[in-house]
Amino acid sequence: xxxxSLLAFLLAIPTVHAQQATPPVLxxxxxxxxxxxxxxxxxxxxxxxxxxxxGLPFLVWDAKAPLPIARDPAAAAAWLGQHAADLGxxxxxxxxxxxxxxxGNAVHAFGLQHDGFAVHDAEVxxxxxxxxxxxxxxxxxLGLDAPPAPLDDAEDPCFAVRRGAATGxxxxxxxxxxxxxLTATHDLVEFVDQGVVFARESTQxxxxxxxxxxxxxxxxxxxxxxxQIAADSRGVIWCSxxxxxxxxxxxxxxxxxxxxxxxxxxxxxxxxxxxxxxxxTGFYNTGDGLGRFDRATGALTxxxxxxxxxxxxxxxxTNNGKVWIxxxxxxxxxxxxxxxxxxxxxxxxxxxxxxxxxxxxPASGDIFVPLYQGNAIARIHNGVLTQQSPTPVGGPAFVAxxNGKVWIxxxxxxxxxxxxxxxxxxxxxxIPLGGSGGPIDVGPNGHIYLGTRGAGYIVDFDxxxxxxxxxxxxxxxxxxxDGLCVAPDGTVWFTSSSSGRVVRMTLQ
Numbered sequence: 407x408x409x410x411s412l413l414a415f416l417l418a419i420p421t422v423h424a425q426q427a428t429p430p431v432l433x434x435x436x437x438x439x440x441x442x443x444x445x446x447x448x449x450x451x452x453x454x455x456x457x458x459x460x461g462l463p464f465l466v467w468d469a470k471a472p473l474p475i476a477r478d479p480a481a482a483a484a485w486l487g488q489h490a491a492d493l494g495x496x497x498x499x500x501x502x503x504x505x506x507x508x509x510g511n512a513v514h515a516f517g518l519q520h521d522g523f524a525v526h527d528a529e530v531x532x533x534x535x536x537x538x539x540x541x542x543x544x545x546x547x548l549g550l551d552a553p554p555a556p557l558d559d560a561e562d563p564c565f566a567v568r569r570g571a572a573t574g575x576x577x578x579x580x581x582x583x584x585x586x587x588l589t590a591t592h593d594l595v596e597f598v599d600q601g602v603v604f605a606r607e608s609t610q611x612x613x614x615x616x617x618x619x620x621x622x623x624x625x626x627x628x629x630x631x632x633x634q635i636a637a638d639s640r641g642v643i644w645c646s647x648x649x650x651x652x653x654x655x656x657x658x659x660x661x662x663x664x665x666x667x668x669x670x671x672x673x674x675x676x677x678x679x680x681x682x683x684x685x686x687t688g689f690y691n692t693g694d695g696l697g698r699f700d701r702a703t704g705a706l707t708x709x710x711x712x713x714x715x716x717x718x719x720x721x722x723x724t725n726n727g728k729v730w731i732x733x734x735x736x737x738x739x740x741x742x743x744x745x746x747x748x749x750x751x752x753x754x755x756x757x758x759x760x761x762x763x764x765x766x767x768p769a770s771g772d773i774f775v776p777l778y779q780g781n782a783i784a785r786i787h788n789g790v791l792t793q794q795s796p797t798p799v800g801g802p803a804f805v806a807x808x809n810g811k812v813w814i815x816x817x818x819x820x821x822x823x824x825x826x827x828x829x830x831x832x833x834x835x836x837i838p839l840g841g842s843g844g845p846i847d848v849g850p851n852g853h854i855y856l857g858t859r860g861a862g863y864i865v866d867f868d869x870x871x872x873x874x875x876x877x878x879x880x881x882x883x884x885x886x887x888d889g890l891c892v893a894p895d896g897t898v899w900f901t902s903s904s905s906g907r908v909v910r911m912t913l914q
Contacts, residue, residue, distance in 0.1 A: 472538025496550030569796035676720025688718030720763025845890030
């Protein structure tokens, strides 16, 4: 019997029964509360739901019943093999890599290989809750039906994804050579295609790094859905809470909150603070526009969006009196002039690229924007989109700029990206953790702080030594999402959205 669903389920819709419209383990794999509607997806004689990414099914689930996959990894591998064509796996065979826990869900992670060679940037998750197999996360590139021919005399060959202008602007599966250089502290790898180095990776050999500081975590329970977070010049912490339609001011010493409702404007999403300690937020409810809260006067001012059906999300403030606000759904960033209270001309990104949120780089004066579905970093110079640099890892989520570099978190990987603003080149730092990345910021000490959503760590990365220390988050607060900031005193604050918590990490 074919099981079908007649509703188009939004990823953000909450449900209460065991087999949900979008199981939480799948909903966690998209970088916002609303990414897309699902669509019907047939495999064999059964009908499922899917959200596509890059044309391939990315999330797959059944809204009514568990998928017919046994919990045994061998059985799951066999099922994936039977549906290889539907999932875009082509001639590649699933190989079990590891089993881990994702917030109460058991996950079998599989790689893909052909003739003994693995695809470097591909992983398939088969996820189980108490009722059974609740869905798949299918992170694979295009073009697996006809793999390229093997290389002759390659040092360490593998299949890899090459992105960029050299490939015609899209992704291309190549049979690449991995060239290793070992230092006392790192394994450095260059990926080479036809003599061209198209990606570089750095893997720390010894864990722990050179920073011996230990971390103390203090948790504050506010309820709701604490989302993005920022510190003002005094060190006071501000947090958005879209489900409760409020902003939260947090005393950094006591953790005491002050709540500021945003009604009638709904879903304050992203958040930033300007040089006058005014708080800016995008109202994610369609048409609600941009908000500014002035603590000195207690006034909330709303600025209507300059175009129809705007879904404002994440603002960033520059040093020339402007706030840039992203719109994931309509693929654009729009400047707002603070002095004149007027919007400028939107910068339109490629269709369906999902610009997450911009980050201002004071060194260059430019805005850098991760394009989650476009697998690229966009650069806005003088209000014009001047550059799109394809990322070597898919799914860039958040960025932070400092000292001529743009640091990148990847929503589907715990790897840390480093983009050199002057040369336009990337280095990928392999963080020795499972799970995937999320919020990111740069501290006063120049270190990069990365929150891993699945593994439950705050990573402290030293860009001078290229070494990292990973601090385990208390068990109640490991479900990170979008929010992390470093206060002027060096304390790290982050949001555990689904647990209603804001957490302070103090290094000692």
